[in-house]
Amino acid sequence: MNKHHVSMSVNGDPVEILCETQQTLLDCLRDELYLTGTKEGCSTGDCGACSVTLNGRLVCSCLVLGVEANGCDVQTIEGIGSEKTLHPLQKTFLEEAALQCGVCTPGFIVAAKSLLDEKPNPSEEEIRYWLAGNLCRCTGYDKIIKAVIKAAKIMREENEQRTNRRAN
């Protein structure tokens, strides 16, 4: 088998792995780096459970080859929040009960974060369109959308506080 040497940055940490051509970035994250937060739902780009950002762009990691990520910056769910301090999205997903089985949740949070980082105050419609590639078999979506709207508000307030603090 042909093994490729891939070096990339994952959540800010430089990593080196060996992978085969057909291994997707999703396979590499889960099986080589043991970062199992990123989930596999369909492996055909339909469900969004495997969402990560690649050089800042939201992508399905099941539709990217591991070798294609060579030299890239990858951000996964493991890079969002910490055990002690949850990210606002993680907090509001819990508060709004925006998850049941949880398989879709990492993908939703990664995708929602990439929207809110670019657009702090999206409309409900914009959120729904942005997340159209993330499927959830449990919640019926409304709670997820509510959680994202609520998190957006918290993130805006936090941002404002930060700017005010800097100004003082």
Place this chain on the structure above:
Amino acid sequence: MHQMNFAAPKTVAGAVKLLVQNKGRSKVIAGGTDLLVQLRMGKIKPGIIIDIKNIKEANQITIEKNGVRIGAAVSGAVVGEHESIKRNWPGVVEALELIGSTQIQGRASLGGNLCNGSPAADSVPALIANEAICRIAGPNGKRDIKVQNFVKSPSKTILKRDEILTSLFLPDKPNKSSSAYLRLIPRTEMDIAVVGVAASLTLDENNKCLDAIICLGAVAPKATVVKTAKKILVGKKINNDSLATLGMACEDTCDPINDTRGTIAYRTKVAGVLAKRAVQIAHTRILEKANL
């Protein structure tokens, strides 16, 4: 598991050399959103995958003297953020952006959509209506060919096995021009066109039609230009009369399949309706531009 290699050449010449060496056993990857699915399903078993995203020409947008050149592997997200492409070729941008989810947009490309040769590809009718030109590289150098002549039949293109599509060129339009793309799918997102219609329209100083190209998708084995559209619209105002005639001409052009997502009669009828609406949208866009 079969042996599969991977290469990411930095130049067109490097990519062509690999294609020649591998004699048809290679697959070119741009965004990979279709290719990886085909690989996984075992539909294709290439000996080597050649990534063209490290080739500058294939992955950049350049404004040229008479138009804009979009690298074949540039993602939909990047094209959709390009102000002058959005302004001058709105039909191309809206067609490309209809493909898949936000995640898919981060990877999927115009080149990939075209090379797949799907009769329902959203961006292809829009490219044809805007008279886009493919730049192809091979062992004997470059050649340019109209997008309209690129796809031969479902999944078959004119690309030879040692050639790659490197970029797409959109020629500049006269001032009073615009375009639009509409498609019908059973839901609002994430589906494949039952019918797609692209319209590109140019008006004269009296707002009469100076030029019009209508291209239909998903209603024939490949994207199809409505040949009589020019004759019907040129010299006329865009109004209910001229549009009604156009709608009928579009219906006549259809040669669709019957399947679970749409019957022949339904697809044919919808093609006419969407064509009228697409022309109206392009028309409105021209007038709005003029009022700015």
